[in-house]
Amino acid sequence: MIKAKSYIVSFSLHIKRCRFHFLVPCHCHYPFAVDGEASLRFAKLFRYSPNPLFFLNYSPIPHSSYSNSQFPNARNPRSFTMMLRIRSRDGLERVTVDNPHITTISQLKTIIQTQLGIPVQNQTLSTNQNLLLAKSPQDLLRFTDMSNPDAFLPSLNLSHGSILFLSYEGERRVAGPAAFNPAGSFGRKMTMDDLIAKQMRVTRQENPHCExxxxxxxxxxxxxxxxxxxxxxxxxxxxxxxxxxxxxxxxxxxxxxxxxxxxxxxxxxxxxxxxxxxxxxxxxxxxxxxxxxxxxxxxxxxxxxxxxxxxxxxxxxxxxxxxxxxxxxxxxxxxxxxxxxxxxxxxxxxxxxxxxxxxxxxxxxxxxxxxxxxxxxxxxxxxxxxxxxxxxxxxxxxxxxxxxxxxxxQGPLSSTFPIENRNTQVTMKALRNHLERTKNLPFVKRISDFHLLLVLSRALDLTADVPALTECVQTQTAVPEGYQILIESMASTA
Missing domain, CATH: 3.40.140.10 (Cytidine Deaminase, domain 2)
Incomplete structure (x- = not known):
């Protein structure tokens, strides 16, 4: 059985008098198959039609013999790292993806789980910013552009620095900004991501603190x-x-x-x-x-x-x-x-x-x-x-x-006494009328009205009389006779 070998194919591409040099990894059983596979990989990486006429010059090099010393100005394609920006309800965050040309959406979700702490099963990803406005699980189902877990990232036309939008269920603790650390006379350099992170986000609050x-x-x-x-x-x-x-x-x-x-x-x-x-x-x-x-x-x-x-x-x-x-x-x-x-x-x-x-x-x-x-x-x-x-x-x-x-x-107080600060001024005549109207009730019931207590408090001691009367109302116990006489005498002055 012939063992497949890895190759690094060197391409020279001429476009409008400019020469571009590319290194594309291939994995083939026969050296003559390198041409076709390299053509397809080049097409996926750089979005060109896989036409051999583009490739004016190429040379297959066994991957095992490839080294940076042979191509000092080139990077190993297998070690290429891409940064993606992820915008969610928490703001803008970044993840790094190794070998993005062979990374699937499923693998990207695993990377997000590792780097941002959001479980894979809770994630919904999309290139559509309206994802962040979805209010229900049914709304999320409309965003299907990244629903295929086996799709490769190059199929989404993503590049270094691209923004993806993330909606997720549940809560998480987002790391706060690092403490300010001056560097030089003008302090630390602020990036655009730093500025975005400092902005105030306004989102809907689903649950009240009051049940x-x-x-x-x-x-x-x-x-x-x-x-x-x-x-x-x-x-x-x-x-x-x-x-x-x-x-x-x-x-x-x-x-x-x-x-x-x-x-x-x-x-x-x-x-x-x-x-x-x-x-x-x-x-x-x-x-x-x-x-x-x-x-x-x-x-x-x-x-x-x-x-x-x-x-x-x-x-x-x-x-x-x-x-x-x-x-x-x-x-x-x-x-x-x-x-x-x-x-x-x-x-x-x-x-x-x-x-x-x-x-x-x-x-x-x-x-x-x-x-x-x-x-x-x-x-x-x-x-x-x-x-x-x-x-x-x-x-x-x-x-x-x-x-x-x-x-x-039905609360413990009545609200039949005239209410303060309305068009009609509350006088002691209102107190007399109220006491006459409720004379068949126990005295504590007759004064179990906030608005009546407010009128009485203007003429009583705030530190002694008011606490004594309100305690009677709260516990619905008998009002001391002295207070009854005092209140009735106040009403009789009208």
């Missing part, structure tokens, strides 16, 4: 009834939600505090009162609750526009989320929606601002000067961010929203 939000029926109804019946959804209205957060990430909203504010069709401006918010905080702590979210309405004039939240609303929601420091913080929207009978229903929606959105706000990326002619469905950035595979300064607001499931419950 669900449940609204106390009374407080939700008191809020929507006012904006529907009194304001007719003509101007915006808002407030802060208070309640509890469980270890599982479930948020319960038990009352809504409405700060002093001014609303228009497009804007909602809070006039934050530090003294009043101290009273709110004292009551909240005494009730064993905390601030858990921000709620606001959208006006009827916004109903026809093609966005979920406007740029102004995203900016305001991100501000309060960042201020809270609570990862389960919820943003709720109340609006009118047309039903099947062409009537209008009040509709509640709940979101979380994504982690990227909150980070962008904290680091000052948002353009806060919003002009009248700006597109409300886009948030402007002060610097370029990467959305998908594109650098941009305008981000669709929906990228910042993470949907939260809504439930309802």
């Amino acid at each position: 669900l939000v449940s609204f106390d029926r009374d407080c939700a109804n008191a809020f929507q009834h006012y904006v529907n019946e009194t304001l007719a959804f003509a101007v915006k209205r808002g407030g802060f939600m208070y309640g509890t957060v469980t270890e599982e990430g479930k948020v319960e909203v038990n009352f809504i505090y409405e700060p002093p504010q001014q609303g228009t069709e497009e804007n909602l401006l809070f006039f934050r009162d530090p003294e009043e918010e101290k009273l709110v905080e004292a009551i909240t702590v005494g009730l064993g609750m905390r601030k858990v979210g921000f709620i606001f309405t959208q006006t009827v004039s916004q109903d026809k526009k093609d966005y979920t939240l406007s740029n102004r609303e995203v900016l305001q929601a991100a501000e309060y989320h960042a201020e809270s420091g609570l990862k389960e913080w919820v943003t709720a929207v109340v609006k009118l929606e047309v039903n099947e009978d062409m009537g209008a229903d009040v509709h509640f929606e709940a979101f979380q601002m994504s982690d990227v959105c909150v980070r962008l706000f904290k680091e000052g990326w948002f353009e806060t000067d919003i002009k009248e002619d700006d597109d409300p469905k886009l948030s402007k950035m002060k610097k370029d961010v990467v959305v998908g595979v594109k650098d941009t300064r305008e981000v669709d607001n929906d990228f910042f929203l993470v949907v939260v499931k809504i439930f309802d419950h």
Whole structure:
């Protein structure tokens, strides 16, 4: 049996008065077969038709006798290394491929697994950048250009430095940038890859930190009834939600505090009162609750526009989320929606601002000067961010929203007492009317209303009286007689 031998074929190619010298590896049983195989390999490597007329000169050299000393200006083709750039949701990374002319897509995936730590079975590769916009496994099936595991890389027209796009399932830890190491008076040289790595990437966040939000029926109804019946959804209205957060990430909203504010069709401006918010905080702590979210309405004039939240609303929601420091913080929207009978229903929606959105706000990326002619469905950035595979300064607001499931419950408090900072001022007459209306209930039930406690706290000691009353409300124990007399005397002054 004749043993096959390896050859290095030297080609001289003349094109437009220029002479090019190539070395092509071959593996043949007979020396005279070198011509045909070398022609085919040359065609695959350099994308020429395998026509012998191109080869004006060639000389087969046994591979075992080949050495760099014979061809000092040539490289061994078998040791050629190609760098490919891989763009994924994590940014741009690089892999090195040895012998790319004989590397298959299956082998490339193994290389990516070794160098980038992404399991082969989780990878979807494509030369099409739209791969990074795929939202579901079904979307990924549309990208078939690299689905054949036995296809060779040269068939994809890849070259040194080419970009491939990678989508993968699961999570991984991406190595952070190396510590700065100055080299010379001007510091370390920055490459394009370094600059890309430093850019902010904006991607959709699939899962909220808040598993669900449940609204106390009374407080939700008191809020929507006012904006529907009194304001007719003509101007915006808002407030802060208070309640509890469980270890599982479930948020319960038990009352809504409405700060002093001014609303228009497009804007909602809070006039934050530090003294009043101290009273709110004292009551909240005494009730064993905390601030858990921000709620606001959208006006009827916004109903026809093609966005979920406007740029102004995203900016305001991100501000309060960042201020809270609570990862389960919820943003709720109340609006009118047309039903099947062409009537209008009040509709509640709940979101979380994504982690990227909150980070962008904290680091000052948002353009806060919003002009009248700006597109409300886009948030402007002060610097370029990467959305998908594109650098941009305008981000669709929906990228910042993470949907939260809504439930309802009957909480421990009532919401029948007049609410603060509305069109009608709350006076002691309101306290007298409330106590008369609820006189058949136990006294602790009569005062189990945040808005009533807020009125009382203005006349009581914040460090002694308020904690004592809120403890009674929280535990639903009898109110000391002295406090009952004090509260009834306050009501009688009206």
